[in-house]
Amino acid sequence: MTLCGMLSVMLPVSIGPALMASSYARAQDTTDTAALAGDPERGKAVFQRVGYCVNCHGWAGDGQAGRNPMAHAAGASLRETQLDTEGLTEVIKCGLPGTRMPYHDSASYRDDRCYGMVLADFDAGSGPVRGKTFGEKQLVDLVAYLETHVIGLGKPTYDECADYYGASADKACGYLKKE
Numbered sequence: 001m002t003l004c005g006m007l008s009v010m011l012p013v014s015i016g017p018a019l020m021a022s023s024y025a026r027a028q029d030t031t032d033t034a035a036l037a038g039d040p041e042r043g044k045a046v047f048q049r050v051g052y053c054v055n056c057h058g059w060a061g062d063g064q065a066g067r068n069p070m071a072h073a074a075g076a077s078l079r080e081t082q083l084d085t086e087g088l089t090e091v092i093k094c095g096l097p098g099t100r101m102p103y104h105d106s107a108s109y110r111d112d113r114c115y116g117m118v119l120a121d122f123d124a125g126s127g128p129v130r131g132k133t134f135g136e137k138q139l140v141d142l143v144a145y146l147e148t149h150v151i152g153l154g155k156p157t158y159d160e161c162a163d164y165y166g167a168s169a170d171k172a173c174g175y176l177k178k179e
């Protein structure tokens, strides 16, 4: 028996069809989200110039500054993260309260969508840090960038660096020996 068949046996007639309609709508939503495929090239721009992730995580996402004088603080190595798409999305939207990792969604902590917490739950001065905020599509692009260009890639190479910096590669990537 199909799930819908089972539900219509188990549920009163008045609720059954409504419930099935709504779970169908949810299934459609999921398909739409999957269809909203991330664009890593656009995601790179979010990493560099919208979310300024690069300032703390470095051009390579390894938590090192490289030789970029603009990069100041060491964040976690995103190359070694174990987070999946869902985990990345949550950490980027909600940040990591109690650390310098900021949140990047203007809706976070207004309701309990982030770790069940709202701003009022934190003691003064210990609240989550607010970062630059950006929209859903930029977030999907950013995660696609991390998943294709950063996570699991091991030690940063000159070629990757050159790819990242383009025209200014000579200056920015000299510290990585050309293979």
Ligand code: HEC
Pocket: 047, 051, 052, 053, 054, 055, 056, 057, 073, 074, 075, 076, 077, 078, 080, 081, 082, 083, 088, 091, 092, 096, 099, 100, 101, 102, 104, 131, 142
């Ligand atoms: C102000 C500095 C700062 C900025 C800006 C920043 N981060 Fe972070 N991020 C951190 C720090 C520090 C940690 C480690 C927190 C800890 O666990 O102690 C971290 C942790 C993370 C983690 C969790 C890694 C793991 O495996 O636990 C992810 C994912 C992440 N950052 C992604 C991003 C992205 C994407 C951006 C840009 C939208 C960004 N961060 C911007 C400082 C920053």
